[in-house]
Amino acid sequence: MTNLSDLTRLCPPPQTQPDPIDWDRVEAELGMHLPEDYKLLASTYGPGRFSDYIGIRHPNGVSPYSSLTGPMPSRVRAYLQDDYDQGTYPVPHNPRDLFLIGSTDNGEYLLWITDPADAPNTWRIAVNEARGPQWFTMTGPSRPS
Incomplete structure (x- = not known):
């Protein structure tokens, strides 16, 4: 079983087929290639939330603020860069290598670590503590470090 088939078994996708995504346009707009598992997830589920708790950025987001190509990824990166430069919170990765992919209702950010930039299928995910x-x-499936 793949990770997506595990997810669709536990959390069935919407009954209606999501709108198609022009991945070439999205990647051109972002200036980077995206992980194949993300493209499969986004194409299968469409925009929305999981358990009304985790929001995943999507090319067809319902607003610019929930869109993968909207303003939030660059705003969060700038916020993290300020923290990194000032030492406010110990951001463990270079903010230039972080890209916002989602968030929780508590305020945690889910970010791709986009290094190496030319190998998106190897990117890992970093998550911050919302209030700490x-x-x-x-580091891999279900293995936080």
Whole structure:
């Protein structure tokens, strides 16, 4: 079973087929290629939330603020860069290598670590603690470090 088939078994996708995504346009607009598993997830589920708690950025987001290509990824990167430069919170990765992919209702950010930039299928996920200094980096399936 793939990770997506596990997810669709636990959380069935919407009954209606999501709108198609022009991945070439999205990647050109972002200036980077995206992980194949993300493209499959976004194409299968469309925009929305999981358990009314985790929001995943999507090319067809319902607003510019929930869109993968909207203003939030660059705003969050600038916010993290300020923290990184000032030492406010110990951002464990270079903010230039972080790209916002989602968030929780508590305020945690889910970010791709886009290094190496030319190998998106190897990118890991970093998650910050919403009201504290902790960061968690996913090193692989279900293995936070």
